[in-house]
Amino acid sequence: MSAREGTVRTAVITGASSGIGAATARALHAAGYRVALLARRGDRIDALAAELGDDAIAIVADVTDRDSLVAAAQRVQDELGGADVLVNNAGIMLLGPFASERREDYRAMVETNLLGAITATEVFLGQLEDGGGDLVNLSSVAGRTARATNGVYAATKWGMNGWSESLRQALLPDVRVTLIEPGVVDTELPTHITDDATRQAVQESYDAARVKPEEIAEVIAFVLSRPRHLVINEVLLRPADQA
Template sequence: MAEKQSTSRVAVITGASSGIGAATARALAAQGYRIALLARRLDRIEALAAELDNGSIAVQADVTDRDALVAAAARVQEELGGADVLMNNAGTMLLGPFSSERREDYRAMIEANLLGAITATEVFLEQLRDGGGDLVNISSVAGRTARATNGVYAATKWGINGWSESLRQELLPDVRVTLIEPGVVDTDLASHITDDATREAVQKGYDAATVTPAEVAEIIAFVLARPRHLVINEVLLRPADQLG
């Protein structure tokens, strides 16, 4: 079994193939972390691991597949010595009018956004507790404010928020828990929406987004760099011109 290098922490990032996940991998690597890049799109995370060139690894895993996460955790333990940080970032935003026609979208969001984070945390928790770790859950402004057409997405994010607060109380002092709630960020999240009219409307906001994934990643890196006696439990951030 590999031993953890004293000068290098290990971060596991789900949904690491693009957006906030990939940006955070770059930010943490710059601080000396080795990264376990978890995502479904293997070609992207392999390219990112090669770019980082610091012993980081690419692990193809879908957060809705517990067996894949268990295998990923075993590989992280064997090759990197275990995880110090787990960032639950994987998710999807399938907005649209509520109807039976979109029931598969609802299931997909619940399984990825909420159950995926819960399962990843359950699988990696023992590693996080070994020496004191950090759990970073990526939520959303939608975890505070629901709107028409985002009901199930908001439900998953409200769920993440409540679950994170429970874990915060339960896991101290072994694991610090931080909830990150971004507003609109310049990512490809809106492109996943299956309802055409909703996708076109939402995409306009994302096309005009002024907050970049790198700016969110900088905040996450700052949070993780605080001394162990200090916990930044919650960060809500929006573009300056976003009202809701």
Template sequence: MSQDQQLGRVAVITGASSGIGAATARSLHAAGYRVALLARRTDRIMALANELGDGAIAISADVTDRDALLEAADRVKQEFGGADVLVNNAGVMLLGPFSSEQRDDYRKMIEVNLLGAITATEVFLDQIKDGGGDLINISSVAGRVSGPGVGVYSASKFAVNGWSESLRRELLPDVRVTLIEPGVVATELPTHITHEATRQGVQQAYDAAEVTAEDVAEIVTFTLQRPRHLVINEILLRPAGQEL
């Protein structure tokens, strides 16, 4: 798909306030897409929308709040005519040893990483079906392998992977579904970990990350530029030999 063909296409990006979401917004906007930036941190997405200029709007929305997503979908419809692409990027990674002390973290990961993506897709599905659209789910290599302290986060990503595989088969040819599974990416994701010892260890790995948010954004943009008859099932992005 050429840039001329992309002009006017609308991409909705959840979790657009930082990391992969913000990088994807910049990449798609540069490729000619109009972008709707969804996140809880309104100040950040407003700053990003101002940076991008025409063709970018900031919408305060928490993916765990269906009413907020419905309002976001209405605004996208009113201002852009509807969405062609939904990038389910919003997510949290609250790692730590399994114990009752972490129970709030477990619930949050399931609500954001899994139910948030499901709800956003349900709300925007009619829009992205209209005329043939794309659904891109940002998962993780933790959706294929797991380890100590990663259990519930992995469970949320394993679930996203299984759900995406079902949708890929169900929604064609109306919607092309792509699953992208990054490994360790240089983002602020570890800063939200509540278990201090785990946060320190994970932060060291992220400080040494070779893959950037821009790398993942480039994959998203590349995917959307492929002809629709080329169905991409899944893309894993991990340096050779890298472990979780």
């Protein structure tokens, strides 16, 4: 039973400055949640918090910096009463041929996509357990398959999948764990790719994407709306025409 049962729930969303993170913040706020928007780009989350109005706060935090997450958790506790939901959405997709000169891209993906989610969860876990919480981890179709140019990105998502299953077992019944695995979604992920040829090819497929971040956010909101005795542990979503 939630220690805060009967009260308004609070959702913390990492990577809330754009894409699925921003859409999830809007969807959960519309569903009655207080929301804490965490991201590095303060101007974007400030604007989103202003758009949402009451019960939304913007906190500049980097998931690769534990101290910033600890400070964020303290603000969430002090200003919103603690986190009931953590959405681990922050991530980067630096695709390209495997090569030594791209080693900084590989480190950045591991530190953001996998270690960042692990650290955010470790920092907020006490609040989630206190509130009978929910943990939502954003993975990818790349957590189930790999291609020649996405090896390290896929490795971070395969890691997210395995870690999420371990957490599911370790945290039940106090914290529900859900893994969301989208395919191509209309987001800015390709713009960060440092390999020019890969970025162009990936951008073309994303430009044609029909699945919008709001549609993934709707799924997350639905998962969280289920009664406490039911947990949807894994959701795989693809565009209908994605092979």
